[in-house]
Amino acid sequence: MKISNVEIKNFGILHDIEINFEADKKNIVFLNASNGGGKTTFQSALAWCIYGVKPDEEKFLSSYELKKIKIGEVVKVSTKIVLDPDQDGRISIIERAQNFEKVGNSEAKLIGNETLNVLQRNRGPGALTEPHPAPAAWLKKFFPPRLQGFFLFDGEQMTKFWEQNVKLDIESAVKEIARVDLFDSIKKKMKELEQTKFKKISKKGGGKAELLEQQRQEEVKLLEIEEAERKQTKESLNQLREGFKNLSRFMGETQNHKDDARELKSLEGQEIRLRDDIDRLKREIDFLVFSSGVVASLALKAPELFTQVAKAQQEDWLPPPFEPERVRSLLQNKECICGNSVHSGSSEEKKLHNLIERFQIASIAGKELDETHKQILILINTLKSDSRIIKEKTDHVKSLLDNQRTVRDKQSEILERLKGINANEVDVIARNYEDTHRKILDLEITEKALGESVNKRLARIESLDASIKDATKNDKEAIQLGKEVQVCKEIATAAEKIYESAIEQVRSKLEKAVSQNFDKVKLGGFQTVITDDFEVLTLKDGRKTSLSEGEKMLKGYIFSIALRDVINLNLPLVVDTPFGKLGAGFRKMVAEELAILMSGKDDKNDRQLIFSMHDLEYTPLERRYFEQAKPKEMFLANDPKAPAEKSILGEGIDPSWYLEGHWREFANAKKTK
Amino acid sequence: MTDDIELVRNFVKESDFSDEIKDALLRALMLEKLNKPETEFDRLVKEISDRRTDEN
Numbered sequence: 001m002k003i004s005n006v007e008i009k010n011f012g013i014l015h016d017i018e019i020n021f022e023a024d025k026k027n028i029v030f031l032n033a034s035n036g037g038g039k040t041t042f043q044s045a046l047a048w049c050i051y052g053v054k055p056d057e058e059k060f061l062s063s064y065e066l067k068k069i070k071i072g073e074v075v076k077v078s079t080k081i082v083l084d085p086d087q088d089g090r091i092s093i094i095e096r097a098q099n100f101e102k103v104g105n106s107e108a109k110l111i112g113n114e115t116l117n118v119l120q121r122n123r124g125p126g127a128l129t130e131p132h133p134a135p136a137a138w139l140k141k142f143f144p145p146r147l148q149g150f151f152l153f154d155g156e157q158m159t160k161f162w163e164q165n166v167k168l169d170i171e172s173a174v175k176e177i178a179r180v181d182l183f184d185s186i187k188k189k190m191k192e193l194e195q196t197k198f199k200k201i202s203k204k205g206g207g208k209a210e211l212l213e214q215q216r217q218e219e220v221k222l223l224e225i226e227e228a229e230r231k232q233t234k235e236s237l238n239q240l241r242e243g244f245k246n247l248s249r250f251m252g253e254t255q256n257h258k259d260d261a262r263e264l265k266s267l268e269g270q271e272i273r274l275r276d277d278i279d280r281l282k283r284e285i286d287f288l289v290f291s292s293g294v295v296a297s298l299a300l301k302a303p304e305l306f307t308q309v310a311k312a313q314q315e316d317w318l319p320p321p322f323e324p325e326r327v328r329s330l331l332q333n334k335e336c337i338c339g340n341s342v343h344s345g346s347s348e349e350k351k352l353h354n355l356i357e358r359f360q361i362a363s364i365a366g367k368e369l370d371e372t373h374k375q376i377l378i379l380i381n382t383l384k385s386d387s388r389i390i391k392e393k394t395d396h397v398k399s400l401l402d403n404q405r406t407v408r409d410k411q412s413e414i415l416e417r418l419k420g421i422n423a424n425e426v427d428v429i430a431r432n433y434e435d436t437h438r439k440i441l442d443l444e445i446t447e448k449a450l451g452e453s454v455n456k457r458l459a460r461i462e463s464l465d466a467s468i469k470d471a472t473k474n475d476k477e478a479i480q481l482g483k484e485v486q487v488c489k490e491i492a493t494a495a496e497k498i499y500e501s502a503i504e505q506v507r508s509k510l511e512k513a514v515s516q517n518f519d520k521v522k523l524g525g526f527q528t529v530i531t532d533d534f535e536v537l538t539l540k541d542g543r544k545t546s547l548s549e550g551e552k553m554l555k556g557y558i559f560s561i562a563l564r565d566v567i568n569l570n571l572p573l574v575v576d577t578p579f580g581k582l583g584a585g586f587r588k589m590v591a592e593e594l595a596i597l598m599s600g601k602d603d604k605n606d607r608q609l610i611f612s613m614h615d616l617e618y619t620p621l622e623r624r625y626f627e628q629a630k631p632k633e634m635f636l637a638n639d640p641k642a643p644a645e646k647s648i649l650g651e652g653i654d655p656s657w658y659l660e661g662h663w664r665e666f667a668n669a670k671k672t673k
Numbered sequence: 674m675t676d677d678i679e680l681v682r683n684f685v686k687e688s689d690f691s692d693e694i695k696d697a698l699l700r701a702l703m704l705e706k707l708n709k710p711e712t713e714f715d716r717l718v719k720e721i722s723d724r725r726t727d728e729n
Binding site for chain 2: 178179182183185186189190192193480483484486487488490491494495497498501502505
């Protein structure tokens with residue numbers, strides 16, 4: 001299928017444009033334009049004509065035309081696309097039009113509904129042109145709306161082609177190709193019929209049967225909820241298992257690294273704890289050493305003190321055994337303890353007074369000596385105890401320092417082994433691996449429980465069915481309805497199974513086609529896998545491999561082309577800014593491979609690629625990449641007579657491009673030659 | 674593109690279901706394709722059910 005001609009009238013900036021794509025000669029067409037030149041409007045006009053996607057109101061009717069006409073006048077906006085050949089090898093002309101009435105200086109309103117016509121004729125002279133009786137259905141068949149994203153798209157999106165959200169597009173495309181919606185609708189219709197028939201059966205059986213039917217309905221509702229939950233759980237499980245497979249692969253490859261990373265992490269923790277313990281102990285030792293130093297300075301005087309104490313003990317005045325108060329009482333009573341009288345002024349009295357005086361002095365000194373002696377003994381004991389503690393703590397610090405050294409040695413050893421590997425990353429992945437594994441186990445339990453519950457509910461429904469039938473066993477009509485229910489069930493089951501099998505067949509075909517095409521452009525035994533949940537993976541030697549930006553984009557294009565092969569529907573590939581922000585190296589790769597894919601070298605010569613690029617995207621370099629495919633070059637440029645409102649079409653390169661940048665250099669180089 | 678109804682017919686034909694169910698499904702597909710009302714599906718179900726009764 002090729003677009004041979006496009007005629008656009010009064011559509012945004014494309015006021016009156018007719019583009020001849022020379023489809024009979026060219027597979028690749030560049031319809032280039034600087035920003036604001038009409039690239040996007042061109043895509044928008046095609047999307048409206050084929051899919052009926054209306055543009056924003058302000059971009060619909062040409063402002064240039066609106067200015068030209070008078071208030072009250074009607075103007076027709078239209079896009080006409082000629083497909084030559086169309087999918088059946090005929091010529092098809094698709095035309096969509098919408099009338100507008102001017103209602104103010106710069107205002108217009110829609111008049112009536114848009115019209116769509118498809119005219120067809122056989123190729124060759126003298127063939128009659130006939131209108132298709134159902135143009136919308138014809139368009140839907142050959143331009144399935146769900147495949148729009150693989151026909152008309154913005155290349156900026158191409159590098160994101162393989163991100164998660166594309167899964168939905170691919171799922172949608174596969175379903176479109178397999179036409180499984182029909183099976184889904186049949187299944188739903190049969191289920192509805194089944195319910196209606198059961199209600200009728202229960203009515204035949206009276207109150208009890210109706211009650212059973214109510215219970216049945218509740219069970220059916222709960223069953224639907226549980227089945228939906230189970231489906232959701234299965235999908236989540238599949239996703240997790242897919243992720244787990246990759247993690248497992250990684251873990252397999254890095255099992256040793258994982259252990260090392262774990263140990264390194266553990267050693268880091270140990271090292272920090274050891275450092276803290278050592279610091280704390282050192283602080284305690286410092287304090288003890290300081291306080292013991294004061295004690296020790298006091299203890300230096302101990303030997304002298306001990307000599308004096310020994311002497312005092314020898315002289316029996318430590319502690320003094322003498323009690324002066326008692327002697328004073330004897331003197332007052334004038335009688336000695338030996339019984340003799342002690343007279344005042346007598347020599348005995350004097351002796352006793354001297355004795356009291358001497359011992360009073362000795363008593364004070366002795367007490368002080370004794371007290372000091374005791375304190376020194378306590379200090380010495382404290383010193384001994386502190387010294388023991390300091391020794392113990394010092395020994396502990398020594399042992400901790402030894403441990404710290406061992407830990408650091410181990411760390412160095414592991415770091416040597418992990419050279420060039422991000423241990424944190426390995427550790428995070430290892431944790432993710434364990435986390436995913438745990439989640440899978442949890443979901444498996446949930447899925448199993450849901451499965452058991454679904455089975456129990458199915459058994460209950462079956463039992464209720466039997467009870468309802470039993471309650472109506474004598475009613476001929478109910479028996480007949482029961483048989484019809486059985487037929488409904490069988491058709492619904494068959495529709496469901498074929499739905500799944502059809503998707504599987506298309507998925508598998510698509511997978512094969514992408515693999516084969518990708519293999520043509522990227523050698524090295526790459527394999528493409530489309531998973532059950534429509535994720536497209538690239539494998540090498542059975543392992544998931546990542547692609548560069550350029551390869552991703554290329555694969556996106558290959559997927560779009562393979563899709564056309566699988567559905568045997570050769571939609572042209574119409575892309576706005578096809579390279580997006582892709583770097584120069586990747587552009588070369590994508591451009592050259594696309595040129596090969598479109599050149600017919602792979603036995604396909606009915607493909608068509610229409611790219612719209614701006615001057616920075618389509619440079620003399622890109623042009624050279626496509627040189628062999630001999631593309632047609634055209635451009636859209638603002639009309640100098642109405643620059644902001646109207647574009648004109650030209651052949652080749654926009655002359656204004658030669659005034660600057662790459663194209664100026666190119667022109668100068670050409671002149672020099 | 675293979676005619677879409679032809680494609681789905683092939684899916685049905687290539688399946689392992691009994692000829693009776695395949696036939697029922699093909700007819701249901703046509704009804705669905707032609708946007709026929711539910712009564713038409715009901716008629717199809719009744720017809721199959723009656724045929725089974727007659728055969729027994």
